[in-house]
Amino acid sequence: MALEGTYPFHGGGVSTWAHILCNKINKFNFKIYSVNAFYETKPKYSLNDSILEVVQVPIWYALEPKEVIRFDDTYYDFILKKEFLFLDDLEKKFIPIFKRLLGCIYSEHIDADELIEVFVGMWYFFQENDYKLVFKNEKIWNVFKEELMLYTEHYGIKDISLLDLTYAMRWIYHFLLPISIDFPKTEIIHLTISSFIVLPAIIQKYLYGTPILLTEHGVYIRERILAISQSNSSYFLKDFLIRLSECSARASYHQSDIIMSVNKFNFKWELMYGAEQSKLRVVYNGIDHLRFKPLEKPKEFEGIPTVVAMARIFELKDILTMIRSCRVVADVLPNVQYRIHGENDAVPEYTSKCLKLIDELGLQKNFFFLGPNPKPEVVFCEGDISILTSISEGFPYTIIESMSCGIPVVSTDVGGVAEALNEDCGILCKPKDPDDIGKAVLKLLQDHVLREKMKIACRKRVEELFTIDKFIDQYEEIYEELLQMRR
Incomplete structure (x- = not known):
């Protein structure tokens, strides 16, 4: 199960939902892939035996995720990537992919298949090359500036400062970080948001055919548009970040085998961003009505x-x-x-x-x-x-x-x-x-x-x-259906 800024390190509705699911589902175990801003030292929730593993990805931490947590890479492989970056490979393999990514971001009609190809290509490159070294390379910065100036000129976006470009590059660097940290291998991937947390899911599906379930609570792209529009950022940065968020939403809807919503309201947004009608379903949240019961007012x-x-x-x-x-x-x-x-x-x-x-x-x-x-x-x-x-x-x-x-x-x-x-x-x-x-x-x-x-x-x-029993029964049926897809 892949989560962002929620379970098991932070509270809120999505965390409540995830905790219920992980505790009440009897036929399945879970591995948690938790993307947070920073490295979290202690879960907010008590984790039961059905949670076999928790992988943290702190995307805004001062260090790289692989520098603060032990992953499957050997120390030798980790250091080797740090020591060598072949500039010829950068020129011939990564820069063309990077340009394609920027093309997707600024496309008037984002091609989801093209996006998936780009992300898979980037993942392959980072198997042999260090993520941080690549994005800190001056050639990448120069390509980024040149390409963005071309696209923004095309769209009539003016008065772009060096600081604006720096922020935009930082967003690319941090939001794409999950592509460098693989999911634990599982039979099913359950995404809980249509953000860039989808990146390692895309790779698992490409390599192993792992089916993907996406549960949307609030619609990620809608909430990003609301938040970004109300920010004090420049027009260029608002436009860039909305476009970047649209890419993750379209990739998520394209790759998910089932798109589950907690309400029907979400459907119109999901369809607007490329989801297929046949993938859309709804399961309402459920609660323990024996715990939440009427009591006398104190x-x-x-x-x-x-x-x-x-x-x-x-x-x-x-x-x-x-x-x-x-x-x-x-x-x-x-x-x-x-x-x-x-x-x-x-x-x-x-x-x-x-x-x-x-x-x-x-x-x-x-x-x-x-x-x-x-x-x-x-x-x-x-x-x-x-x-x-x-x-x-x-x-x-x-x-x-x-x-x-x-x-x-x-x-x-x-x-x-x-x-x-x-x-x-x-x-x-x-x-x-x-x-x-x-x-x-x-x-x-x-x-x-x-x-x-x-x-x-x-x-x-x-x-x-809205009882918890109805909620759990529906999710167990969906998980079984996804297992059949894999077979």
Whole structure:
């Protein structure tokens, strides 16, 4: 199973999903290929015996992955690559492939077959040559500059600085790093994101015919476009990074034998980027409904209108809009409490913005960041309702966990949320609209009878559609189907 920035070293919805899968699947064992920004010293989760191996690939670490972790290469082979880079090979073998890659990035219609050929060719070259030495070579830098100036001139992109080009080259270097670290050999490859984590999967499929399953939670390319568009980078860098991300998405959809989504919303994006309709399927997330069950609201919160959230504090969760909605509610219910549980140091600068806004709006007694909580089943039952204000989602666990506890939900209508949350279980709102969200929160907090009615409907819907048993049964069937493809 290949993951990026999530399991087993970081929390979040994808990590919850992966942990359930690795712990509950009985017929299969797992080897984890974990791409992270930096080298992680300790897993966040306890790993059971079904996880046979964990390979880390820290793509933004100061050292190369092979310099900090023991892989299958012998020390002699590793050092030999460091000592020799045959410039003739660089000229004749790598530079033509590298130019083809840049051509794919700037193509108006990316040819997925061409991309796969390029990646396989690069992999072969790095079997004999050191990744770092190749990309640090002056000839590669010069080719990169010359080719990009030609492409950007063609597209009318101007005012490109040397710093811009340097950043673009760094992205190429770091994002392609997984091509130099092979997957452990397995019968099936399960990708959990359509990023450049696909590179070693492409190689395994090319060499051994290994079938590939891709599960998309949020659509990677959609979320990249959202994040990149909101960044402060130059137009050139935004354009380059979006194009680079489009390449990984198209390669992922092209190579995957089955493309599994946690919602149907993802389909239109996947089709837009080249996925075949026949490959698309949906399996909704499932939870342990016996663990997430209705409990009495704690006595210390009696008489206090309480809104709870389980959310990692970063941009996609749009906590700033959540805070502004709290101001709308507090104007009517001055003693309302928004209690936010979740990792609050993932993006420190964003957390600082949130704390500043809380002060500006005078919500110090209404809005609280409480940090991670290992017992979400207890957290949800502290509230009268729960809230989610994301601008992008897959099929969020927080929605169905809250529903399973009998707690109605106010959520933005993004991703697959509407496939989980119907009008009997909560209220859907427009993203980035604190007034709309605040009014929905007020409606539920001020109507006890409606909340009680929704409580019953929430629990019933989870028991019928979103149990962990249904989820595991479906994945075991899919894994068996993929094994048959291999045979």
